[in-house]
Amino acid sequence: MKAVVLRSFGEAGNLKLETVPMPRPGRGEVLLRVHACGVCYHDVINRRGNLPRTSVPAILGHEAAGEVIEVGPDTPGWKTGDRAATLQRMSCGECALCKSGRNSLCKTDNRFFGEELQGGYAQFMVAPVGGLGRVPASLPWNEAATVCCTTGTAVHTVRTRGQVRSGETVLITGASGGVGLSSVQLARLDGARVIAVTSSEAKVRALKEAGADEVIVSRGLDFASEVRKRTQGAGVDMAVEIVGSATFDQTLKSMAPGGRVVVVGNLESGMVQLNPGLVIVKELEILGAYATTQAELDEALRLTATGGVRQFVTDAVPLAEAAKAHFRLENREVAGRLVLVPPEA
Ligand SMILES: [Zn+2]
Ligand SMILES: [Zn+2]
Missing domain, CATH: 3.90.180.10 (Medium-chain alcohol dehydrogenases, catalytic domain)
Incomplete structure (x- = not known):
């Protein structure tokens, strides 16, 4: 052969x-x-x-x-x-x-x-x-x-690990890649409101077509204040963290009290600094998703x-x-x- x-x-x-x-x-x-x-x-x-x-x-x-x-x-x-x-x-x-x-x-x-x-x-x-x-x-x-x-990983991340519920707001970083586009579609299908973050203006249309309710173009990766603005200060119930180390801090700052962060990617294999106080007072859940x-x-x-x-x-x-x-x-x-x-x- x-x-x-x-x-x-x-x-x-x-x-x-x-x-x-x-x-x-x-x-x-x-x-x-x-x-x-x-x-x-x-x-x-x-x-x-x-x-x-x-x-x-x-x-x-x-x-x-x-x-x-x-x-x-x-x-x-x-x-x-x-x-x-x-x-x-x-x-x-x-x-x-x-x-x-x-x-x-x-x-x-x-x-x-x-x-x-x-x-x-x-x-x-x-x-x-x-x-x-x-x-x-x-x-x-x-x-x-x-x-x-793409979609297999999204099912594992959004449903199995993240337990997305209808009516929740879900933040997705690195949303324009394969896992991202599937996660946007799946979260929407399951009744969530989706806020997608991308570094590229050119990807906005594809994300809107995939069903993202809001798209934040963030080159400097400082999207947390924009997320707060678009959620009337409440923050998001769940986040799908596809980028990893580069966006993790802003993702944590975007979370509503009791929020769940599902980490599925770490594109640059980098490290993060974490203030445990933020996790404590908001009772955040940080979950991994693999394969x-x-x-x-x-x-x-x-x-x-x-x-x-x-x-x-x-x-x-x-x-x-x-x-x-x-x-x-x-x-x-x-x-x-x-x-x-x-x-x-
Ligand atoms: Zn593959
Ligand atoms: Zn086994």
Whole structure:
């Protein structure tokens, strides 16, 4: 089969199309014909060699969608022709964390596609079925591929961790990225009033179209006073913190008493200074949100198929152009999400 293989970490040009042996599914696994695989900034970090669990040669890609063409032994519930999309990471399904529904915290099986497991930059891939969601028949492959990292993460963040309630006001930082646009749509769908923060004037229209009630363009990242103004001094009930260290202080200052801050991104891997007094007197809750569970991916795929949440796939390019795709992503030349499309034969 054809696959894009990374033989040494480094620049985008190291991603090269090769012919490699066909993988075979083992126990609890299926073989997928990959129809689309999203390219995520996580893949760029991986390609540079900054993810310790990846060893070369590697086939990257954790945003794959495809059709089951072979089912391994002892793999109940899956059959040839089923449509599937990958989760970012595996979980064992057996430990106390998995049994309580917190699969994204499982330590027994925390393998990632594109790291320990072969990824989706290929015509075919083997996937353990615990790492797959079910793609509704009406959902195009290009959209299905990107759902996990955008809407799947938003379902985990806004609903599971944030417990958004109808009538609440929700602040979303870094709102114009993939997780942001999905979070805006989902919070609105669940009846919240959404205040989106972006650093770019050019993103205002997309955010309004996604359903943001208010958009604050904040280049200097000093949006708390503007949030207070637009909430009549009350502050917000919940915040989805996607930017992380650079906006965290302003987000805390934007919170209403009893507010919940759900932290899902830390783009610059920075540190924050925190005044515990603010957390104490306002009884704030600071929550982390990490990855997506199988049930959340199924829900995200369903929401996308029924039009509740839109995907923003702007680029679909042949698998052979993976290197160019990485180059463009690194140079901010991709407006929405980009997917690679493997050759059919
Ligand atoms: Zn991703
Ligand atoms: Zn587990």
